[in-house]
Amino acid sequence: MNQYLKNLNKIEFAVTYACTGRCKHCSEGEHACYGEHIDPLKAADAVRKISAEYNIKTVMVFGGEPLLYADTACEIMSAAFEMNIPKRQIITNGCFSKDAHNIRKVAENLSKCGVNDLLLSVDAFHQETLPLETVKLFAKEAKNCGIPIRLQPAWLVSRDDDNTYNLKTREILESFADMQIRENDGNIVFPEGNALKYLAEYFTENRPENPYTEDPFDIRCISFSPNGDVLGGNVYRCDIMEILRKYAPDKKA
Template identity: 30%
Template sequence: MLKIQYLVSGGIITNYKCSSKCKHCCYSSSPKWPNDYMTPSMADEIFAVLKRLGCDAVHIGGGEPLLQPDKLYGILDAAYRNNIGIEYIETNASWYKDAASAKTILKELKGRGVKTLLISIDPYHNEYIPFWKVKGLIQACSAVKMNVFPWQMEFWDEVDALDDHETHSLDEYIRLYGEDYPVRLMSRYGLNLKGRAFMTYRPFMKKQPVDQILKESKPCGLLSGIYHFHVDLYGSYIPQSCPGFSIPVKELVSGADPDKYRIFNSMESVGIRGLFELAEKEYGYTPKNEYAGKCDLCYDIRNHLVLELGLDLPDLKPEGHYKYI
């Protein structure tokens, strides 16, 4: 049985729709996603499960959770009902219009126990969000005494060197800071190279023969990790550092059937070789000669199953993770 008996720290993905399509996004969020949002009843169900598993507080993110603040309030109310604390809410500040309207929303958040906003500060977001919005939101937080968790402050001067009323592509940053800027940016940010982030940086990665990757196969321990997990708006448990895999969190509590979640189980119990052999034998998968490591091969297999074959597999959800990359 695939089972989790204890969880330490994690987050809630209220929605995948986002105002941005950032190159570093491991969840493949973008404006193309459906406008779905977690319901209060789903939040109640999730928070009750997390509480039983020993998780007393979560952070909230997306997508961009504040695209629909009225729906976010319902999630916060559900957290209060279940005695779950909110560590912070992640936001890219795209929703900021003016100080007055921002303060109204911030006061609603404070009234529901939110003490901190994590506000994104980096060149990836600046491709879609002019920096004046970030500055304005920080000032609004200060006015209502909302704490700010700037992520990450070390990029402030680099972003602020450009016109803050315009968005700026990574090409502009390259012209300003050098050809190797994207690679330096990756290491400084501490990216989780999954989803769109992996596709962005795949060209910079060393390739390996597929036989070598399979020979070095080991069980993927991250899939059963209890730190930095996420649960999304559909009630799916998103494993530590590995979006695109999912199992309903309520099933994991009682024990999920490995025969039902064969893709997940093959990776968690055997590793990339297990997934490869399953895909080759049952789904006609044919590999390329080389890949940028096991994660590249894993994504290629999953894309084959979800996009090329159009399979509706319970452990490869949501499909948008693959469609909107």
């Protein structure tokens, strides 16, 4: 086992950077890589191989909007279920289709493939471009299928700050009350990508750090990009276990 990965416990996949949203706070910026998505079989294979050697507790898929490639998300989750990984998580904005039948079908498939933690991104930023009715329809279908759901808002400055975005976010969260969906603490928006471009005035006194930064000497989570890049290698060119075996941090960093 690679000593720099001895505490590895999470695998995450940015299934695609394509997105239905155009959020002002998005740390990924303008989503230029439309349509590219990770190969489902390669991704599932990586889940099986890594979890056979490391004590993986969570497999997570996100994006962009991962449910634009729902079959890929399901392939990854099925592999996680098969490998008995306890948390099988998806982060979605809930807007991937306008077709009610398709929305129901995707919810059913996510349930069948073992998703057990669905984080629904809802807040003032997402709802500037993504219709709440569509999000709620998906949430209703997912709930009917028995998938545990949590609302996952992004807060600006802090959860308690009364800026106009946070006020709107509270209003949006309250509108879910009758659906009895649990609310998560959510994230604090940090100054990267679009957030730096559109919300710079909110970061003059306080610059929240990117909470997803990993210590290169003690990697806890590895993250796959839609093009197969992971940990300085690429799964289309090299076996994932070889990438993990060869990984070494840049000592100058």
